[in-house]
Amino acid sequence: MNIQLANVISDISGTTGMAILRDIVRGERDPEKLARHKHARIRASHQETARSLEGTRREELLFVVGPSLELYDTYQEKIQLCDQRIDEHLHRMEAKVDPASDPIPEPTRRGKGSRPHQPHFDLRGHLYRITGVDLTQIDSIDVRIAQTVISEVGLDMSRWKTEKHFASWLGLCPDNRTSGGKVLKRGTRRVVNRAATALRLAAWSLIRSRSALGAKFRRLRSRLGAPKAITAMAHTLARLVYRMLKFGHHYVDQGIEYYEAKYRQQQLRWTAKQAAALNMQLIPLPEVGG
Numbered sequence: 001m002n003i004q005l006a007n008v009i010s011d012i013s014g015t016t017g018m019a020i021l022r023d024i025v026r027g028e029r030d031p032e033k034l035a036r037h038k039h040a041r042i043r044a045s046h047q048e049t050a051r052s053l054e055g056t057r058r059e060e061l062l063f064v065v066g067p068s069l070e071l072y073d074t075y076q077e078k079i080q081l082c083d084q085r086i087d088e089h090l091h092r093m094e095a096k097v098d099p100a101s102d103p104i105p106e107p108t109r110r111g112k113g114s115r116p117h118q119p120h121f122d123l124r125g126h127l128y129r130i131t132g133v134d135l136t137q138i139d140s141i142d143v144r145i146a147q148t149v150i151s152e153v154g155l156d157m158s159r160w161k162t163e164k165h166f167a168s169w170l171g172l173c174p175d176n177r178t179s180g181g182k183v184l185k186r187g188t189r190r191v192v193n194r195a196a197t198a199l200r201l202a203a204w205s206l207i208r209s210r211s212a213l214g215a216k217f218r219r220l221r222s223r224l225g226a227p228k229a230i231t232a233m234a235h236t237l238a239r240l241v242y243r244m245l246k247f248g249h250h251y252v253d254q255g256i257e258y259y260e261a262k263y264r265q266q267q268l269r270w271t272a273k274q275a276a277a278l279n280m281q282l283i284p285l286p287e288v289g290g
Contacts, residue, residue, distance in 0.1 A: 001062070002055040008044035013072075015039050020053070025066050029057055080120055087121040096132035104128045105137060105250070123147060131155060133244040137251045138237065139211040140202040149241060152195035157246035163239040170196040172235040188231060196234065199241075203233035212259035213237075219263070 009016050019037035028034055031053035038049045104125060123143045127150060128134050135146040153166075160166040167173050171191025204226075206217040216236070220229035243249045272282050 001057055004052045004055075008038075008049050008052045009042055016042060021065065021069055024062070025069055083120045086119070086123075087126070090123075090126040090130065093126075093130045095129045097129060099125060099129055105134050107136065119143065131245060132248050133250060135241060135244060137253075138240055138244075139209050139213050139253055140205045141237065141241075142202075145198045145202045148198040149195045150245075152193060152198075153245075155245065157242060160242070163242040166242045167235050167238045170199070170234075170238055172196060172199070172231060172238055196238075199234040199237045200230050202237055203230045206233060210256055211253045212255060213253070215256045215259040215263075 005012065005017065005020065011017060012021075016037050016039045020034050023034055023037065031050040034053050035046050035050035038044070038046060042049070044052075124134070124136060124146075127143065127146055131150065135141050135149070136143060141149075157166070160169060164173070168189075169191075170193055171189045174188060203217060206214045207221075208214070209217070213233070213236070217229060217233045220232050223229075224232065240251060244251060268282075275282050
């Protein structure tokens with residue numbers, strides 16, 4: 001219908017988008033009246049929203065919107081049924097901690113609001129109760145990622161002797177093809193695993209993170225390129241998840257400043273070692289006062 005609603009809202013399935021679609025299905029055609037559904041958090045003005053709702057309202061296209069909206073509502077009902085079954089199943093699982101005496105830690109990330117398509121029950125609380133740790137303390141791992149990983153690998157981490165075995169099982173370790181001591185091809189094993197896919201998605205979400213993990217990912221990306229950096233960062237996340245689930249460790253982000261200082265010290269040690277191999281010595285310059 002040439003309606004440009006996507007220019008003013010980012011998610012058509014949000015509160016504003018769904019309210020406008022339902023009004024269109026009911027027969028409303030006035031862009032000014034439809035624009036009244038604009039949520040206060042939308043940056044576009046009322047006039048901009050109204051202009052984006054101008055279009056060619058052909059009857060055959062309007063007819064398609066109705067059944068499509070009905071199908072969307074049907075899928076939402078099925079998702080809620082799945083959430084209900086998952087909630088019931090998690091209730092029956094054995095608890096490792098009692099949230100009453102050992103409450104779940106406060107979330108470390110402060111979002112601007114609830115994310116779309118979140119479960120309709122306390123999934124984070126359930127996962128904390130049955131694992132004894134809060135995986136969402138790791139930056140980039142939300143409840144959906146944590147749920148996917150736990151559903152794929154389970155809670156018994158003793159099946160893998162070390163975190164290296166765990167990362168290898170996920171297909172996040174190098175698996176170079178060699179012949180006669182010569183590397184023919186570099187890469188990782190082709191493993192179809194939902195947990196590994198979830199960790200890769202989590203790794204990519206670190207691209208703008210102001211955490212130590214985000215700083216590490218950006219450094220790897222600049223040096224290795226995005227595909228290899230994603231795999232390497234997913235490997236790091238897998239090792240963190242292994243330690244938390246097996247040993248009950250809690251994750252505390254040290255911050256981007258801590259990581260940058262640590263990386264600088266590593267670079268200095270490496271440079272000093274290289275200079276010593278050349279029979280040279282590094283002499284630091286005096287700091288210039290500002």
